Amino acid sequence: VFWYSNRQINIQFMNTDNWTDVVNHSSYTDDEGECHTVLGVWDVFVNDTVTVYSFLVDECNVEYSDSLKVIIR
Secondary structure: OEEEEOOEEEOOEOOEOOEEEOEOOOOEEOOOOOEEOOEOOOHHHOOOEEEEEEEEEOOOOOEEEEEEEEEOO
16 A cells, blocks of 8 residues: 655755655555554644545556545644
């Protein structure tokens, strides 16, 4: 499963812009096969709504996608 969001943050390093998605693009599964990832937000996102998207292509080349909205408090 590939994850992405509609929000990024610029983490500057050595005078270079590094736009970083607030959700980890990779995922991991538990013993029951449920997929998980990590959402990391900064204080600039307080009172904002972040949309998290997931995307998967199965072994038959069928595409699946879904999304959820997270209100940052």
